[in-house]
Amino acid sequence: MKKILLVIGGCLSLGLGILGIVVPLLPTTPLVLLSAWCFARSSDRLYNWLISHPRFGQVILNWQNHRGMQASHKKKALLLTIASFVISIALAPMKIKILLVFIGICVMTGVSLIRVIPDSNEV
Known part of the structure; x- marks a missing residue:
């Protein structure tokens, strides 16, 4: 049940993060980082997809590895x-x-x- 909630939270966070690209007060980066955190704890497949994404992957890895x-x-x-x-x-x-x-x-x-x-x- 916990993994399902984390996947749902990660998907919602990612969707809001993508929406934040065009909505000024909706922060993209923190929401995408939250998605990575949720996926890392719930779904290897989704986490690997996100960190290998051409737009988001490098930003996530830079934050995780170097803050x-x-x-x-x-x-x-x-x-x-x-x-x-x-x-x-x-x-x-x-x-x-x-x-x-x-x-x-x-x-x-x-x-x-x-x-x-x-x-x-x-x-």
């Missing part, structure tokens, strides 16, 4: 965060704009504080 991210991934994360918040702020009412600016600054500060590891082509 950091590659400079190229960090740069993309910051640029996409800025782009999504700029669009959201432009479309939001004034009261929400102030909140979005604050949240955007917090998110970008958090990403900026993550340790940088060498890109795989630099190793």
Whole structure:
């Protein structure tokens, strides 16, 4: 029963993480990392699929092995965060704009504080 709940949790987390690619306040990376954690404890097949995924695999392994991210991934994360918040702020009412600016600054500060590891082509 525990394994079934972990698989369901991993699938839900992965689905929300994928949705978070286009929804500004839904964090992709933590949800994908949660999926990896759930799958590692419940399904070798799903875990191996996720860590061998061309988009998510390297990010997951970097976090698991080094507790950091590659400079190229960090740069993309910051640029996409800025782009999504700029669009959201432009479309939001004034009261929400102030909140979005604050949240955007917090998110970008958090990403900026993550340790940088060498890109795989630099190793």
